[in-house]
Amino acid sequence: MTENAQQQPTAPSTELPTQYAPAEVEGQLYERWVERGYFEADAKSEKPPYTIVIPPPNVTGSLHLGHAFEHTLIDALTRRKRMQGYETLWQPGMDHAGIATQNVVERELGKEGKSRHDLGREAFVERVWQWKGESGGQISGQMRRLGDGVAWSRERFTMDEGLSQAVQTIFKRLYDDELIYRAERIINWCPRCLTAISDIEVEYQDDDGELVSMKYGDGDETIVVATTRAETMLGDTAVAVHPEDERYKHLVGKQIKLPLTDRTIPVVADAHVDPEFGTGAVKVTPAHDPNDFEIGQRHDLPSIAVMDEHAVITAHGPFQGLDRLEARSAIVAALRAEGRIVAEKRPYVHSVGHCSRCKTTIEPRLSMQWWVKVGPLAKAAGDAVRDGKVTIHPQEMEKRYFDWVDNLHDWCISRQLWWGHRIPVWYGPEGEVVCVGPDEEPPSGAGWHQDPDVLDTWFSSGLWPFSTLGWPEQTESLAKFYPNSVLLTGYDILFFWVARMMMFGLYAMDGTPPFHTIALHGMVRDQNGKKMSKSFGNVVNPLDWMDKYGSDALRFTLARGANPGVDVPIGEDWVQGSRNFANKIWNATRFALMNGATVEGPLPDASQMSSTDRWILSRLNSVVAEVDAYYEDYQFAKLSDALFHFAWDEVFDWYVELSKTTFLGGGEPAKVSGRVLGEVLDVTLRLLHPIVPFVTETLWTTLTGGESVVIADWPSAVLVPGADAPGGFRDAGAEREIGTLQQVITEVRRFRADQGLQPGQRVPARLTLDGTALAPHEAAIRQLLRLTPEGDAFTATATLPVAGATVALDLSGTIDVAAERKRLAKDLTAAEKEKAQATAKLGNEAFLAKAPEQVVDKIRGRLSKAEEDITRLRTQLDKLPQA
Numbered sequence: 001m002t003e004n005a006q007q008q009p010t011a012p013s014t015e016l017p018t019q020y021a022p023a024e025v026e027g028q029l030y031e032r033w034v035e036r037g038y039f040e041a042d043a044k045s046e047k048p049p050y051t052i053v054i055p056p057p058n059v060t061g062s063l064h065l066g067h068a069f070e071h072t073l074i075d076a077l078t079r080r081k082r083m084q085g086y087e088t089l090w091q092p093g094m095d096h097a098g099i100a101t102q103n104v105v106e107r108e109l110g111k112e113g114k115s116r117h118d119l120g121r122e123a124f125v126e127r128v129w130q131w132k133g134e135s136g137g138q139i140s141g142q143m144r145r146l147g148d149g150v151a152w153s154r155e156r157f158t159m160d161e162g163l164s165q166a167v168q169t170i171f172k173r174l175y176d177d178e179l180i181y182r183a184e185r186i187i188n189w190c191p192r193c194l195t196a197i198s199d200i201e202v203e204y205q206d207d208d209g210e211l212v213s214m215k216y217g218d219g220d221e222t223i224v225v226a227t228t229r230a231e232t233m234l235g236d237t238a239v240a241v242h243p244e245d246e247r248y249k250h251l252v253g254k255q256i257k258l259p260l261t262d263r264t265i266p267v268v269a270d271a272h273v274d275p276e277f278g279t280g281a282v283k284v285t286p287a288h289d290p291n292d293f294e295i296g297q298r299h300d301l302p303s304i305a306v307m308d309e310h311a312v313i314t315a316h317g318p319f320q321g322l323d324r325l326e327a328r329s330a331i332v333a334a335l336r337a338e339g340r341i342v343a344e345k346r347p348y349v350h351s352v353g354h355c356s357r358c359k360t361t362i363e364p365r366l367s368m369q370w371w372v373k374v375g376p377l378a379k380a381a382g383d384a385v386r387d388g389k390v391t392i393h394p395q396e397m398e399k400r401y402f403d404w405v406d407n408l409h410d411w412c413i414s415r416q417l418w419w420g421h422r423i424p425v426w427y428g429p430e431g432e433v434v435c436v437g438p439d440e441e442p443p444s445g446a447g448w449h450q451d452p453d454v455l456d457t458w459f460s461s462g463l464w465p466f467s468t469l470g471w472p473e474q475t476e477s478l479a480k481f482y483p484n485s486v487l488l489t490g491y492d493i494l495f496f497w498v499a500r501m502m503m504f505g506l507y508a509m510d511g512t513p514p515f516h517t518i519a520l521h522g523m524v525r526d527q528n529g530k531k532m533s534k535s536f537g538n539v540v541n542p543l544d545w546m547d548k549y550g551s552d553a554l555r556f557t558l559a560r561g562a563n564p565g566v567d568v569p570i571g572e573d574w575v576q577g578s579r580n581f582a583n584k585i586w587n588a589t590r591f592a593l594m595n596g597a598t599v600e601g602p603l604p605d606a607s608q609m610s611s612t613d614r615w616i617l618s619r620l621n622s623v624v625a626e627v628d629a630y631y632e633d634y635q636f637a638k639l640s641d642a643l644f645h646f647a648w649d650e651v652f653d654w655y656v657e658l659s660k661t662t663f664l665g666g667g668e669p670a671k672v673s674g675r676v677l678g679e680v681l682d683v684t685l686r687l688l689h690p691i692v693p694f695v696t697e698t699l700w701t702t703l704t705g706g707e708s709v710v711i712a713d714w715p716s717a718v719l720v721p722g723a724d725a726p727g728g729f730r731d732a733g734a735e736r737e738i739g740t741l742q743q744v745i746t747e748v749r750r751f752r753a754d755q756g757l758q759p760g761q762r763v764p765a766r767l768t769l770d771g772t773a774l775a776p777h778e779a780a781i782r783q784l785l786r787l788t789p790e791g792d793a794f795t796a797t798a799t800l801p802v803a804g805a806t807v808a809l810d811l812s813g814t815i816d817v818a819a820e821r822k823r824l825a826k827d828l829t830a831a832e833k834e835k836a837q838a839t840a841k842l843g844n845e846a847f848l849a850k851a852p853e854q855v856v857d858k859i860r861g862r863l864s865k866a867e868e869d870i871t872r873l874r875t876q877l878d879k880l881p882q883a
Contacts, residue, residue, distance in 0.1 A: 016593065016702055020586035022550025026694045030144055038082075038710045039149040041089035043476035050086035051481040052078055053465055054150060055489050055497065056158065058097035059132055060104050063142035065524045065532065065558075065570065066490070068542040071148050072555045072691070073521065073562055073636055074488050079149055079690035080631060081485075083714035089481050090149060091468050093156035094137055098420040098457045099193050099357050105131050105419070121418050128419045142543060147551055147693050149710070154477075156468045158460040159421070165438045166467035167421045167460050170508055172437040174372065175425075180413075182425075182433075184368045186290040187412050188353065191311035191324075192360035195416040196369055198456060199409065200495050203356045208347035212332055213279070215340045216265075217256030223248065223267065224342050225283040228350055230335070231327040233258070234315040235306040236265055238284040240295055243269040245280050259340050260317070260331065268299045287366040303366050309416075311363050324363070370414035370423060370453065374503065378408040381502035384513045390502070393519045393634055394564040397491060401518075404495045405502075413456045420454030427451065438472075462500030465514035472508075484515035488634075491520040491565055519634045520565050524558070527571025545575050552692035553579035559691045560644070562636035581644060582695045585688070588652040589681055589699045595663045596674030599682050599704050604672045606723035606731075610662065611776070613676040614720075614734035616655040619646065620680055621717050621728040627687055640691055647684055654742065655680065661779045678703065683715045737773040740803045741781070744774065747802045748785050754876045755811065755820065759786070763814055766790045768806040798879050817880060824877050831869040838863035 033039065052074055057067060074090060082088040105128050106116055116124040143150065156163060174180040187196040213226040216239060223239055236258055241248040248267065255264040265284075272295060273282055286296030286303040296303055306315040311324040318334075319327045335341050353362045382405045384390045385398060392398045414423060426434045429447025436442045442450065463471070465487075469478040483505070489498065498518060505514030525531055526538040545554050556578040561568040589597075606614060623646045630639035655677070662673045681703055689696040689709045700709040717728020757763065765787035769775045781787070787807075796808035797817060811817065841847055841859050848856060 045087040047087035050081040056095040059136040076690035092150035189365035190355040211348040213343040377503035414453040522567035549579040560640040615738040835866035
């Protein structure tokens with residue numbers, strides 16, 4: 001019993017409905033937990049802190065299986081730590097999701113025949129805030145459905161006043177430290193979202209395109225280049241070759257004619273060019289390609305932009321006003337007409353970058369943007385892991401982390417949007433540039449204006465572990481709950497979010513990393529291991545499964561599939577199986593309560609207990625230690641599996657069944673077993689609670705009379721009077737004894753099934769148990785195996801020696817032995833024939849040389865099954881009496 005439960009004056013009730021109905025209890029239980037403040041965190045508490053932040057979902061989002069998976073694991077960690085006596089903070093909140101949110105509101109305006117420009121910046125931003133208040137954040141209600149134990153009073157939003165102050169503060173500090181700068185460089189531009197996006201927001205996929213080889217120059221000064229983006233040739237300012245390429249040495253430094261234009265461009269020598277690839281010559285378009293931009297910088301080439309923000313051609317001439325794809329076809333046709341097309345390859349499959357939000361093909365574009373100089377920040381983020389300040393789990397994910405932070409390019413942080421944190425920089429009429437901190441007045445007067453861009457969403461979410469605690473103010477919460485104990489998140493945002501938080505946390509918090517451990521999980525996939533996608537038609541709304549099977553069933557299914565860093569397949573059948581597990585817990589606890597299970601009073605002395613009682617308590621202590629070890633290693637699948645098999649197999653299917661005869665007999669043995677069963681259920685329900693909180697809350701409070709399992713003590717080793725031992729009670733002898741008993745019952749059950757006997761069919765039997773540890777268990781053996789006393793007319797038609805005992809059965813009145821032997825013999829002959837045929841095929845070298853591997857594997861499988869069948873059938877025949 002826990003202290004919390006012992007403090008309750010009310011006696012436990014033994015009344016439970018006959019069936020568990022999740023929909024009738026989950027909502028009211030959750031509201032009760034929130035009303036009582038169980039999930040809140042007190043910065044003044046003297047308890048040790050345990051802090052986890054929620055990866056802030058987008059304000060536009062709704063609960064998907066990925067959220068449900070991640071939230072289940074975080075909730076399990078925090079619920080356990082709360083029960084262990086920690087001051088637990090699970091920090092909730094949402095991300096303003098700049099591009100996604102602006103897109104949503106712009107679509108709404110489009111339905112009204114308006115654009116954001118019709119409203120103007122201020123009115124548009126006000127409209128977005130209005131949308132957030134009315135429609136944003138529906139995921140919060142869905143999190144309650146799932147059972148998320150977050151501190152709702154501390155909920156934050158990346159655009160709220162406090163977090164906005166944090167953003168402005170760190171921007172100013174980075175700017176003053178020359179770690180933020182403004183420069184014209186090639187960026188990834190989305191012509192649909194009309195903004196720059198960072199490298200990690202670009203998704204690459206193989207697209208069908210075209211590779212066109214075209215001839216520049218004339219006569220002896222002809223050179224052939226190839227491109228997949230012919231439209232950019234209007235902005236070419238050079239052709240580059242390798243300095244040691246003998247084919248082109250005579251051209252280096254010369255000017256050649258650029259087709260379709262009235263310009264000539266130089267041939268330059270640059271080591272970046274691979275002479276073995278294609279013709280060994282490349283067109284150079286500094287304004288529309290990142291590698292070309294670098295070549296242009298080295299050779300002082302001009303950068304000519306030929307497309308606007310919508311990817312429409314702006315270069316003067318016949319192609320002006322064409323979309324980039326229209327221009328591509330038109331330019332190739334014009335070059336073909338001039339006889340300058342040397343080769344065309346269609347389709348040409350190549351990797352193309354797409355905007356991760358709208359899937360539009362991105363356009364490399366020369367643009368003036370704001371950048372973070374990530375070199376020193378990324379080095380600190382890498383060193384924190386190398387020095388052991390931060391642990392990445394599983395460890396094999398470290399390499400991916402280092403590959404990223406050790407090779408980071410400067411981060412483009414400006415976005416051409418209206419919704420977001422506006423860049424706190426003002427420009428003056430004489431070219432002045434002033435960065436303004438949160439406590440400073442921006443410059444005013446004629447000609448002064450603020451930078452129109454906003455910051456990348458990941459800039460503000462990178463501050464999440466400390467901005468949510470009140471930074472830059474030195475608050476009690478910041479002192480108590482920073483750094484986070486663990487960050488649990490998907491490996492897919494290791495670079496998007498985790499690296500950002502590491503860089504900013506170390507910078508802002510004087511070298512203290514934002515968390516001690518980074519625990520990475522995989523992605524949820526469908527039951528066939530396929531990525532969930534609307535285009536595949538396999539996306540599942542977790543609310544549908546929660547409505548159908550209960551939140552606990554979904555949570556348990558997700559946790560049971562959660563191996564560190566590994567993707568998680570999930571199917572409805574598995575959720576249904578978890579619902580069955582919840583029902584099993586319910587029904588078994590209900591039976592136990594009706595048969596005297598109790599937590600009242602101390603445990604009996606070990607000498608008063610049966611070996612069955614001592615066995616289950618010994619096993620219970622093993623499971624407590626096992627579950628604790630798995631939690632510390634973030635092995636959610638293993639701990640869930642251990643609890644499943646202990647609860648279902650050992651407690652419900654074995655201990656409860658073995659104890660039925662004791663309960664029927666009444667008296668002191670029944671009281672002892674009732675107390676033991678109560679203890680086992682109490683501890684098991686507390687162990688299960690972090691994963692399946694709702695059903696365990698109902699059962700535990702009914703069993704114990706305690707206020708709530710949410711605030712109950714986490715189980716420690718059970719101590720038994722008269723048998724105390726370091727690490728709790730263990731009884732190896734009882735475990736061996738019950739193990740032998742299980743072996744006998746399992747073997748006889750298997751024999752009965754093999755003979756076609758119904759589970760409830762009673763069979764006369766003679767048990768020879770003398771000299772074994774099984775003698776005290778005869779009544780239980782007969783009860784579980786449906787064995788009646790032998791009687792005067794008993795004839796042993798089958799004898800089963802098992803584990804030193806003998807079970808003789810009289811099957812004369814239950815099966816036709818002669819007919820059964822005939823049936824088994826027929827099946828044995830068929831299995832032996834199958835084995836012979838498979839063996840012959842696998843021994844045929846000609847067959848093995850010609851047959852596909854999958855066919856050979858199938859034959860091997862047939863051979864293996866035939867051998868298993870032969871062994872099984874011979875064993876069954878040996879056990880049957882002669883007819």
